[in-house]
Amino acid sequence: MENRTRHFLLKLMILVALVLCVIATPEGALAETPMIEPDVQPRKITPPKIDSGNFEITAVAGMLNIEDFESSFMYGARLAYHISESFFVEAGVGFAEAGQTSFERLAGDVQLLPDNDRDYLWYNLNLGYKLLPGQAFFPGGYAFNTNFYITAGAGATDFAGDNQFTLNYGAGYQVLLRDNLSVHLNVRQYVYETDILGSSKNSFNTELSTGISLFF
Incomplete structure (x- = not known):
């Protein structure tokens, strides 16, 4: 009987000691001190913000395949x-100079168009839609906001002494280097009706270009 009493008192003392330890421990101390310190350092990435300006002006250069x-x-x-x-409207203008046709190259001195009629000018008004906004990651902890977008619209083309109503459509990829600076990669198709070579047909002219833009 005496041994049982001693065992009971011993268990009671241990229980009281545990309770006192819990009470004496500051609230949240156990939760704030992890048992195992993680050996993982988070990668610091600071993506650029898009400038608050709603206007964007772009200088464009590239190649135009004139059919x-x-x-x-x-x-x-x-x-x-x-x-x-998601949505933007865009006004654009472009310049090029047409080369020779295959007939002119083979015939030698024959010219279908005088030199002053080879100047190629087009202008248009488009509606654009951003499909896939995202980010591009580069070594050194750099991340840049990106946009994949499509455009479509109408305008006119001055070529060979004539002005033709022109439809255009295409796609582009934008990378924002800073909050007010970005680069573009574009592919666009310009379609208008022409009869320069005799019979009337639709002329398809493809643009592959890059551009640098500023927001303001």
């Missing part, structure tokens, strides 16, 4: 107004 007249260097400019995070 029947070879590929030529092109340059131009675009001004965009961002209506929302």
